[in-house]
Amino acid sequence: MRRNLFTTFAVILLTVSVAIAKKEPALPAAKEGKQKPLSLVRVNVTGQPYDYFRPWQKKAPLSKRALGAVLSKGRVLVTADLVANQNYVELERAESGEKSAANVQVIDYEANLALLEPAEKNFLDGITPLDIATDTVVGDRLAAWQLEPTGALVATEGLVTTIQMTHYPVDVNQFLTYRVSISMQYRENSYTIPLVKNNKLAGLLLRYDPRAQLVDAIPAPIITHFLKDAETAHYDGFPSAGFSFFPTRDPQLRTFAGQTGKPGGVYVTSVEPNMPAVKAGLQVGDIVMEIGNNGIDQNGNYVDPLYGKIEFTNLLTAHAFAGDNVPFQIQRNGKPMQLNVTLEHRAAKNYVVSPYNLDQPPLYYVLGGVIFQELSRQYLKEWGANWQKEAPQRFVYLDHFQSELFPEGHRKIVVLSQVLPANATIGYDDLAYLVVRRVNGREINSLADLAEAVKHPIDGFIKIETEEDPKQIELEAAQVAAEAPALQENYGIPSLERLE
Template identity: 45%
Template sequence: MSEMRKEFPAACISHKHDFYVIIRRSDRTFTGTLSGGNITILRGNTITMKNILRICLVLMIIPTLIQCSHLGGRQPSDAAVPPVERSIIRVHITRQGYFHHRPWQLHRPSNRSAIGVVLSAEHILVTALPLANHRYIELEKIDSREKSRAEVMVIDYEANLALLKPETEGFLSDRVPMALTNDTREGDSLELWQIKRSGEVLPIKGTVASIELSAYPLDHSFLAYKLNTRMQGGFIYATLPVVKKNKLAGMLQRYDSQSQTIDIIPEPVISHFLADAADGHYSGFPIAGFGFSALNDPQLRRYEAIPDNIGGIYVQSIIKGGPADGAGLSEGDIVTRIGGVDLSNYGRYDHPFYGRISIQHLIRCGYQVGDTLDFTVFRNGEQKNLSMVLDHRGPQEYLVPPYIIDTPPRYYISGGLVLQELSTTFLREYGSDWSAKAPINLVFFNQNQDYLDPSVREKIVFLSSVIPTSYTIGFEDLTNLVVTGINNRKIRRLEDVPEAFRHPVDGFHKVEFDQHPRVVYLDPDQLPDIHRQITQRYGIDGNFVSPTGK
């Protein structure tokens, strides 16, 4: 350290966490170290009272010198942590969705704001649902307020994750990408980064209460961290980063202010999403394609002659055409092992980090679409090894699509009859308690679609409403009736409707339903006048076909 010393009356030189104190008095120099508020003399003559006073003066100015050592040119040898503002970014969204009960009508535009996480020079991670039906996306740097438009690169509404890319080239060049951490466990302390309007980052600490499978907003199940903490009001964004030691542990998904619990999309789900999106072709999270129940009923075990030493899950349903169906799995099979792990009677396995957890996590986050999954079943008194190729089930592959986002709802209007394809999005417009308030016949199709014969229909085409005109008197109150046929032609999907209306029966259009009044007749010669009235009275333009143009 001798080459660093200067002849100051009093000086303090930083070296890691110790400070070297140099006191110059006449021809005598006293050198010591300051550590934890204590000074140890290294060399020099006997310290007099005056020297002690000088040392006291040094101690008085130490706090200022320490602050200067961190703010000025002399830095501790440990690498400085960049400001957190350079790893996160504001995301402003303008969105406008469709009113599915009147599929030609748009909702009023609305605005949302979120906090995204910079992952690279081109990618920002946010949750997906704030982007639903977006019309405009803008990025804003928290420190400089510089802005850029953004586009969606990849979005997964089921896992509630999305990647954005700024349209301005080099917009993120001065940002610091945030790494992910996969070492979160129950009992760990995490920080939720809230951002004030001023740009100040307010870390909210909370404890991980549990790590378990949870229903995401669109009713798909994924792993989630449950965090116990209280968020500050007034500047809560639609999504926020959850951090552990300046690394991303997850993203805020849901906050319950009454119970003060937070659902977090965890790193394993995020990492699977990013790995899938890395090659530019996003496939989604895989499924096995079967439903199961617990195998803890002793009567069922005796009926199926299942030995006491056999554990597993009871296969209740098979999705036609799905991975399990292709692998030869059958209803009534007992699945005892999946992916090399034993299953409990509740469908759980021993995860090395999270303990007992649902096998759905292994299938969804342990594999990618196209991977082969080996499993073992107990059937007819013996165990049998099978394998399936995992696949993703997109929303349009359901009898009742679980969501319709970013695209207009499909419909067809003829003679004032509004025909649509049933979706869960339509049912959700009945409110948060939609499963109790929506028409029971439509809820039935939504809840039991995996048990229905897919050869009968591909989608549920139904009469959602009747637009009142002088020609619809007598059946203007008809609503929510499933269409079974038009002009003696079966209706399996909405594309069948325009073709069926081209073939009147005995001079009339015959529309058949599964409930009273069973049949409604339309005069083809009156249709042009009916359509004219609808256009003039309600401003519904176009040729009254579905958005696909068919």
Template identity: 35%
Template sequence: MRPHLLLPLLLLSACDRPQAPVASAAPAPAPVLPGPVPAPNPDEILSSVIRINTTQQSWDQAEPWQKNTPGKRRALGAIVGNSLVLTTAEMAVDATLIELESPDGKRLATAKTMAVDYEANLALLGLASESDAKFFEGTKPLEIAAPPKPGDLVDILQVEENGTPLITSGGIQSIDVVSNFLPGQFFLTYEVKASMQSAASSFSLPVLRDGKLAGILSSYDAKDQISDVTATDLVARFVKEGADGDYAGFPSLGISISRTEDPNFRLFLKLPDDGGGLYVSKVRAGGAADKAGLKKGDVILTIDGHDIDRLGYFKDPHYGRLYWSHLVRGAKASGDKVGLTVQRDGKPLEIAAVLDRRDEADQLVPGYSFGKAPSFLVKGGLIFQELTRPLLESFGNEWQSRAPLNLLDVFENPEKYESRGRRIVFLSNVIPTPATVGYEPLQSMIVTKVNGKDIKDMKTLVEAFKTPAADGLHSIEFDEEKFHVYLDESVSDTVDKQLLQRGLPRLSRAED
């Protein structure tokens, strides 16, 4: 996750991009623009925006029975429908309290999340109580603007603490498919050149075009004066699908790809010198591509009739050159069909795939778990956890090289472990107790069996510990060369009671 974003602090938000050179819609020359200026129609603009204040508290990955210190965020949201406010998903992440505030600070109301897409970084907020229905009286929802093009001007809206609205005009320098919140999640984004100043602190801001909503600002680099703005297309689809309370989310195809610019690789794949194509290096089991019959080794030549070049780009009629994933994750909804022309064994083949949404909770190693308490078990001082990406990230900024190799292998090659169960459970740490004497150095070891029972997730682990062997010993088997650990039930039970007496709030949590 990128650093917290709080205007007007200096933000160096490096967006992860597809593995290809920067080859988005051609950058447009941007004029020298002034800084914030008073809004031309302040009353009209203020009736369409709402301040958002959130208190957020995430779970401690190292000690999953407790939470981290709470923090606060403040943003400016856009009213987009009947008592609905649009903002970034980062404002809803692990929120314990969401409060709406009128721009003049005179009205307050508690809010709840109506729809959220962490991957696209968008959220819709609504009133938590019907008793606050008058909060939106006198407000006017913003219409969605027509999608802009490179070189067009947009207006970034800020509201000072005294309620004065300010407009900063900026030119769209480029349009690309980037990741600006969750790593590996790429969505259509405008890069806007705008000289913003310390007018008002805000975690995200509405972006307007001709008085209509054109996007949501998700990051700002004060040094280069570049803002990342979630594209109009994504905002329009999210608002439309999320407003009815039945949000399905942006779909995925379920593949990993490799570029084909290497001449020797193209020769091996029997691809012509003057053509394009993307090599399918992995097909996720049960995904849309897998169900449609796409296979590892296929080369994607076209998507819905758009030629895909060897770097993964296509020519969009409105935006120009874009990365291929927009044809799936931006231009389509769950349930839509996408047509693929692929080359298999040197011959062309037509494939139609029905797109679906990948539920992160169904993944062997979830990439995020916002709003969910981590599963764990403390038994006699042995601490067991389920493997997730946030847990791996707790090893620090260089977690991809610092985290244990066996756990990284699961994260990078989940298909090797999916037959084992729904989650990977491992021994994360050991509290020195009378029950764990000699086991203190053990950590990061994947559990395969307890008392002869296969461990498929935390729930099965908790159940397995309920039935020790006849001799009163628990047998724990690990992945590492069938290594065994034995735990005395009577001693560990005494230790567990002492841990609770000494302040541990609970010994286990297993997801239903």
């Protein structure tokens, strides 16, 4: 229900008013460029994602070339996309071709940002680090920096048309995004292109639509948030409050919610279990009027000093950190109340269906040829870019409605993903994509539950009950154990389980 059509509308209006005001050249002065090496390095990454269809193995390695923005303290900023599931990262100086291995220092998959550090301490010497410009507004011109094979700069200028909240590739939160109208040329390093304003880093390429010639960029405020968090001893990640909302434009809905006084605020439609909002006492049906003294209108926007009207979720991501205590002014049945919400980062493992699993091997359990896994969006994404249509629809439904279907949280969905034909699985070979409910009579809420339940056979049989037909299958415990080595040998499975 969280549609942001209204946000788009508000921001378009804003575009018109601000576009006239600003006109500063974003390109670096020519002589400056010649004097000093650019604040860019090439980044070469060899990644190897896990194969969720054969969870004991990795896919074939894949190499990517990209650019990194050199920041102070010898750090290089890239997108998390680039270095997720990496085996080897290497930095390359544009002007000399000199190379150094690099490590991933901090990575935030949700905000799609990562910091690299070269293995050789002095590798970045002589490169002027980029400062960060957080003041970009609609109407500003930004330059996309790319490199020619010679190491020379290719700068393409574009106009910031919209600043709004959008979904990032790992779809857990909406984050602030710059939309830039720009006709970029193709270069071999298409990942992680920095966007620059007055020689300062204004954003990092998030996605590019070549047909519409539109770039979505991770904006500087998200980058500085990430960097600030990265400087603390423990990287927390972006906070969230854990509730969903609906605009209160409908006067009938406002009356129903008992709203008195001036219209405004958002209607709370659900609260996530064990999350800050519910811990602070927020309830379904409350109207959130203000967050940290920022009034929210009936469309869900607050007035940002820089951008004007923008969705209030920006207050809880770009402007707040995990652990911050944020006052919420709410109305409950017309009565004003204040709730103090202590924000937290919600880790991927704290979802019923985790939204991403990167740089981590998938869990699995193979029993006599029957493969069990925990349902995750990473698994569903194996069906490709169009996974929401291609993947088993029942699983997509479980993922999409997870907080509604499992309001208690704190559990995983164990699925029977496929069956490898073997003596123990004769007659079961066509089974796939089933939700496991019980094993040997025990409820299954995680793969660890399953591994434990398997150890307690009923009269020598392991009974697996599924939500869907065939509802039950049985395996003979002794046969499964006896045939395990042959199964491993036959299908090349180094280990029959990974539970951690």
